[in-house]
Amino acid sequence: MxxxxxxxxxxxxxxxxxxxxxxxxxxxxxxxxxxxxxxxxxxxxxxxxxxxxxxxxxxxxxxxxxxxxxxxxxxxxxxxxxxxxxxxxxxxxxxxxxxxxxxxxxxxxxxTSDLHPWFEESRQSRDNPKADWYVWADAKEDGSAPNNWMSNFGGSAWRWCTRRRQYYLTNFLREQPDLNLHxxxxxxxxxxxxxxxxxxxxxxxxxxxxxxxxxxxxxxxxxxxxxxxxxxxxxxxxxxxxxxxxxxxxxxxxxxxxxxxxxxxxxxxxxxxxxxxxxxxxxxxxxxxxxxxxxxxxxxxxxxxxxxxxxxxxxxxxxxxxxxxxxxxxxxxxxxxxxxxxxxxxxxxxxxxxxxxxxxxxxxxxxxxxxxxxxxxxxxxxxxxxxxxxxxxxxxxxxxxxxxxxxxxxxxxxxxxxxxxxxxxxxxxxxxxxxxxxxxxxxxxxxxxxxxxxxxxxxxxxxxxxDLSPALATADQNIIDTANDLLIFERSSETERYFVVLNLGHEAASYTLPEAFVGAEDITPAEFAGSVTGETVDLPLAGARVFLRK
CATH class of the missing domain: 3.20.20.80 (Glycosidases)
Structure with a gap:
């Protein structure tokens, strides 16, 4: 496979x-x-x-x-x-x-589409074999829609059908009647x-x-x-x-x-x-x-x-x-x-x-x-x-x-x-x-x-x-709250730990590595700019570093 x-x-x-x-x-x-x-x-x-x-x-x-x-x-x-x-x-x-x-x-x-054969049958009457395959509801006493639900695309989610004298539900376009999965x-x-x-x-x-x-x-x-x-x-x-x-x-x-x-x-x-x-x-x-x-x-x-x-x-x-x-x-x-x-x-x-x-x-x-x-x-x-x-x-x-x-x-x-x-x-x-x-x-x-x-x-x-280790697939994830423009998170498995630093801001930024990752292997893809000096990571705009500790 x-x-x-x-x-x-x-x-x-x-x-x-x-x-x-x-x-x-x-x-x-x-x-x-x-x-x-x-x-x-x-x-x-x-x-x-x-x-x-x-x-x-x-x-x-x-x-x-x-x-x-x-x-x-x-x-x-x-x-x-x-x-x-x-x-x-x-x-x-x-x-x-x-x-x-x-x-x-x-x-x-x-x-479905309102041209699906299921809906074509359902809309014909209230007692046909597909009558309950879609969401139908009676009008309120004043003839208005059954409730206040809105379509994702704007306006009421209910459309009037003259054959059944009922409304049908459409969460999207009027041509997309909702199936009744109940x-x-x-x-x-x-x-x-x-x-x-x-x-x-x-x-x-x-x-x-x-x-x-x-x-x-x-x-x-x-x-x-x-x-x-x-x-x-x-x-x-x-x-x-x-x-x-x-x-x-x-x-x-x-x-x-x-x-x-x-x-x-x-x-x-x-x-x-x-x-x-x-x-x-x-x-x-x-x-x-x-x-x-x-x-x-x-x-x-x-x-x-x-x-x-x-x-x-x-x-x-x-x-x-x-x-x-x-x-x-x-x-x-x-x-x-x-x-x-x-x-x-x-x-x-x-x-x-x-x-x-x-x-x-x-x-x-x-x-x-x-x-x-x-x-x-x-x-x-x-x-x-x-x-x-x-x-x-x-x-x-x-x-x-x-x-x-x-x-x-x-x-x-x-x-x-x-x-x-x-x-x-x-x-x-x-x-x-x-x-x-x-x-x-x-x-x-x-x-x-x-x-x-x-x-x-x-x-x-x-x-x-x-090419990364298979252990990455299910490694735990921990987001580091820096309160700045750096997005930093750690991935940890039983055999290895990854530390990811991404500069999403409008200017260069620096970060002090936690002790556990000082001296860790820098496996950052070559195209990403940035440098590491001891415990300090310096990142230009759009810079990134990825560290691996085994």
Whole structure:
């Protein structure tokens, strides 16, 4: 079985692994229609392997009307024609496995498309076989929605259906009705759909918005949340932020269902799950979801925030202590839903410093207890793209423009070539989103042969990480509270101790090593600046040191 050599656990390759997220629409267009596809992924598997990752996570490619670009599924067991066929997916599995790469796919268990046959049947009447497969509720006496729940994308979470004379719940877009997982038949069907893909050879699932899978059947109102005003004294753009989301997600019934998911996964040794958890009490939910034989891993939106200060990271890691001690986190600082980390986490820094800080954050992720998820293009240092309103595709951004521009800026196509190729080699026709002008000079072809490029710095870091002792995988973690711009933490196992010092501030800084690490081996990757004199560590901007004591 292939996998990260740092994992000494039988079949638990996912511990301390590096997962590479592929957003298929924007990765590589092989059939020339302007949209990336499964054949395009096959063509780029050698590139993916060259980065040094252990697995790929492929965002949805299922049959879908694409209102939310595949997160509105109309058939859980088929590939949408724009991405190819089931046979194309089989080739992705085969090609990845030949290269020692695991394959994780998205699964959306909380909702479907409103064009899914299940919902088409459910909406017809109140007494058909699928009538209770979705969350339906009567109107209040005045005809208004059953309660005050809000959609993640703004506005009421309830939509009126004239055929049933009832409201149905939509935690996201109106075209994404919520499944009723309180119904045992729905659970059985979803587990059978997971089994379909496991039988096809996938190595695991990324479970989208998994804490939305159950709602409180009492349909109680959510309590109001104190409004945070922005710099202009205005309240939040999105009405979702006006509530504490106590009753519309993260319900206790989900814990039992996740144990059922784990029982299924245990039938397929070496398979894994990683859950996306967004909640007002994220760390508690993550801990619950990754313990007691439930999910293998979980990640939250905490590191997908605007703040990347050392103090924020210390606070977040401390809050996450139970997850790192009892469960298993998957550290992600970029994905298809938030502005790219290169722009988001480098505000106030010049271009050169920003380029130096990107590997610094990767080093942080690699040395924390947990696994790592990288988003396509992160290894190139791609900044957030500016997308004109007329080019927007994301309904989330179109609905809330201009105060919120949506998610298209992080979803623009991968730049593969810059030598006169149209659309940077992504497609020979107009892509579904334009290739960002600021991305052309960061194309893969330009970075391949430059040993100092971001791409090759990422490759070197992943190689360095893979060569570390297997004991690192489950070593304990202790965050050092310095109250300054240095992020410092220790990893300890029975055989070795690591001490990590990262300068996240705007100026050079020094630190006095604890006695136990004075004279310890300095194993810092060569590209990171800094020096050690006796017990003093001197770090320039974006400097780092990693020490090992055996």
């Amino acid at each position: 292939s996998g990260n050599p740092n994992s000494t656990h039988n079949g638990e390759w996912w511990r301390n692994s590096v997962i590479y997220q592929i957003y298929p629409r924007s990765f590589c267009d092989a059939n020339g229609d302007g949209i990336g596809d499964l054949q395009g992924i096959c063509q780029k598997l050698d590139y993916v392997k060259s980065i040094g990752v252990d697995a790929i996570w492929i965002s949805p490619f299922f049959k879908s009307p694409m209102v939310d670009f595949g997160y509105d599924v109309s058939d859980y067991r088929d590939v949408d024609p724009i991405f190819g066929s089931l046979e194309d997916f089989d080739r992705v599995i085969e090609g990845a496995h030949e290269r020692g790469i695991k394959v994780i796919i998205d699964q959306i268990l909380s909702h 119904n045992p038949e729905v659970q059985e069907q979803l587990l059978a759909d997971l089994r379909f893909w496991l039988d096809r050879g996938v190595d695991g699932f990324r479970l989208d918005a998994i804490n939305h899978a159950f709602h409180n059947r009492s349909l109680q109102d959510n309590p109001a949340r104190p409004v945070k005003l922005d710099a202009n004294g205005l309240p939040p753009v999105n009405s979702y932020e006006y509530q504490w989301h106590i009753h519309d997600k993260s319900q206790p019934e989900n814990l039992v269902f996740l144990q059922r998911v784990r029982e299924l996964m245990n039938e397929y040794p070496g398979s894994t799950t990683v859950g996306e958890v967004g909640d007002d009490n994220t760390h508690k939910i993550m801990a619950e979801y990754t313990t007691e034989n439930r999910l293998h891993m979980a990640y939250s939106f905490d590191l997908l925030s605007e703040d990347c200060s050392a103090q924020f990271l210390r606070d977040t890691l401390e809050k996450n202590r139970r997850v790192t001690e009892e469960g298993w986190p998957c550290w992600s600082i970029s994905n298809h839903d938030v502005p790219r980390s290169f722009s988001r986490w480098n505000k106030g820094f010049d271009a050169d410093t920003a380029m130096a800080r990107a590997p610094l954050f990767l080093l942080m992720q690699l040395m924390l207890r947990g696994s790592v998820c990288l988003y396509q293009g992160e290894e190139l240092g791609l900044p957030e793209a500016e997308v004109a309103f007329e080019d927007l595709q994301d309904p989330y951004g179109i609905n809330l423009w201009p105060e919120f521009k949506g998610r298209d800026g992080c979803r623009t196509p991968m730049p593969w070539f810059n030598g006169g190729e149209i659309n940077a080699g992504f497609s020979k026709v107009k892509p579904w989103l334009p290739v960002a002008e600021e991305h052309y000079h960061l194309a893969v072809s330009l970075q391949e042969d430059d040993q100092h490029s971001m791409l090759n710095r990422f490759r070197a870091l992943l190689k360095w990480h893979a």
